[in-house]
Amino acid sequence: MSLQKALLLCSKDAGRFILGTRPIPRPGAGQVLVKNIAVALNPADFYIQKLAIFVDEYDFPAVAGCDGAGTIADLGEGVRGWRVGDKILYQSHWNPDTAAFQEHTLVDAVRIAKIPPNVTCEQACTLPLALATAAIGMYADYAQPPGSRSGGAALTEPWAEGGRGKYAGQPTLVIGGSSSVGQLAIQLAKLSGFDPIITTASKHNFDYCRAAGATHCIDYHATAYEQLPAAVAAITDKPLGFVYNAIALSKESQDAAWAILAPNGTLAVTAPPLVGKANDVAEDGKRVAWMSASVHVGPHQDMAKRMYGALTGMIERGDIQPNNVELVHGGLAGIPDALSCLEEGKISGVKLVARIADTP
Ligand SMILES: NC(=O)c1ccc[n+]([C@@H]2O[C@H](COP(=O)([O-])OP(=O)(O)OC[C@H]3O[C@@H](n4cnc5c(N)ncnc54)[C@H](OP(=O)(O)O)[C@@H]3O)[C@@H](O)[C@H]2O)c1
Numbered sequence: 182m183s184l185q186k187a188l189l190l191c192s193k194d195a196g197r198f199i200l201g202t203r204p205i206p207r208p209g210a211g212q213v214l215v216k217n218i219a220v221a222l223n224p225a226d227f228y229i230q231k232l233a234i235f236v237d238e239y240d241f242p243a244v245a246g247c248d249g250a251g252t253i254a255d256l257g258e259g260v261r262g263w264r265v266g267d268k269i270l271y272q273s274h275w276n277p278d279t280a281a282f283q284e285h286t287l288v289d290a291v292r293i294a295k296i297p298p299n300v301t302c303e304q305a306c307t308l309p310l311a312l313a314t315a316a317i318g319m320y321a322d323y324a325q326p327p328g329s330r331s332g333g334a335a336l337t338e339p340w341a342e343g344g345r346g347k348y349a350g351q352p353t354l355v356i357g358g359s360s361s362v363g364q365l366a367i368q369l370a371k372l373s374g375f376d377p378i379i380t381t382a383s384k385h386n387f388d389y390c391r392a393a394g395a396t397h398c399i400d401y402h403a404t405a406y407e408q409l410p411a412a413v414a415a416i417t418d419k420p421l422g423f424v425y426n427a428i429a430l431s432k433e434s435q436d437a438a439w440a441i442l443a444p445n446g447t448l449a450v451t452a453p454p455l456v457g458k459a460n461d462v463a464e465d466g467k468r469v470a471w472m473s474a475s476v477h478v479g480p481h482q483d484m485a486k487r488m489y490g491a492l493t494g495m496i497e498r499g500d501i502q503p504n505n506v507e508l509v510h511g512g513l514a515g516i517p518d519a520l521s522c523l524e525e526g527k528i529s530g531v532k533l534v535a536r537i538a539d540t541p
Contacts, residue, residue, distance in 0.1 A: 186284050191241060208255050209287070217250070219249070219303040222533040223310050236275045240277065247272060250268070257290070260290045269288075270296055270302075273286055291486050292482070297493055303534050305503060311365045316365075337373075347374055350419075351421075354379045355381075356434060361504050367380060381400075384398075385529070386529065399413075439457075504532035514540055
């Protein structure tokens with residue numbers, strides 16, 4: 182049995198990550214085996230370490246990691262249209278064989294995208310989870326499956342017929358435009374035609390937000406959440422039927438977004454909703470959508486298949502741009518310290534990326 186390097190989480194109770202080895206899995210029907218070149222770090226990874234969420238139903242040692250890019254090393258039965266050596270990006274899952282913080286990862290072939298030559302693997306791996314989080318919040322149906330609490334604003338996907346530019350002339354707000362998710366929410370809002378696209382960020386990240394498609398940037402250090410509705414009203418007097426809050430951790434941020442949202446509109450939040458129950462309709466027709474951003478479960482699989490089908494072209498044309506990249510020292514071995522920085526809020530306007538070849 183061949184072994185590979187992997188960042189292992191050995192116990193459920195806030196265990197430490199340890200660089201070790203585990204077997205290289207073989208692809209099953211419909212899967213590809215990816216030899217990872219670069220993997221990206223996400224807040225979900227420190228939640229996995231602290232709380233063992235997502236991984237607790239699988240065998241330990243667990244493996245974290247949501248985002249990867251690399252080359253196809255092997256094809257499972259029935260996989261068509263892909264070849265060994267193809268360079269692809271993917272969102273991972275948390276069954277140890279399908280997680281990203283290791284040298285090889287198994288992925289379903291229907292939800293991968295070829296990396297075009299204008300983007301490196303280090304850049305490409307910044308996209309999958311952030312893109313899925315933005316896309317599910319915007320385009321998934323209200324409750325998927327019916328009665329569940331995960332869903333989106335049910336807007337028309339920009340890669341569907343009639344979707345591109347459909348919301349032309351309608352204003353929107355993305356709270357946290359320099360975050361990984363916020364960057365992709367701005368880019369999707371632009372593809373959907375929203376205008377103006379208003380966002381909040383630190384001043385030094387305004388250019389980053391503008392490059393993604395924001396038309397107006399508000400410095401959240403100078404404008405408190407209570408002042409945000411007035412700041413938005415000074416930019417547009419049109420009703421905002423859709424607001425995306427990528428930094429939804431505080432009640433104040435959700436209250437401000439809810440106050441700005443027009444009647445019958447949808448607020449998408451990346452953290453548990455604090456302004457109402459997900460998908461319930463308030464008296465004025467407003468609803469809050471809270472997404473579970475895995476593309477590998479439930480009905481999000483279909484939306485993800487369509488999105489991945491369009492993704493290579495969108496990256497090639499520059500419609501979808503990766504996050505800024507900051508490389509972690511030491512590859513997989515550098516991830517635990519880098520995750521601490523992420524958890525402490527020390528990361529600004531970049532995605533942390535580990536290059537597998539840098540692992541000792
Ligand atoms: N529901 C899901 O399935 C799901 C999936 C992915 C992520 N998430 C959640 O979504 C959130 C964003 O994740 P991420 O990976 O995009 O985070 P990230 O890139 O690590 O976020 C860092 C950014 O947050 C910005 N920020 C911090 N406080 C802010 C505030 N008060 N107003 C505006 N911007 C602020 C910072 O902006 P400046 O540097 O400009 O100050 C920084 O650039 C996290 O809470 C994460 O847990 C949820």
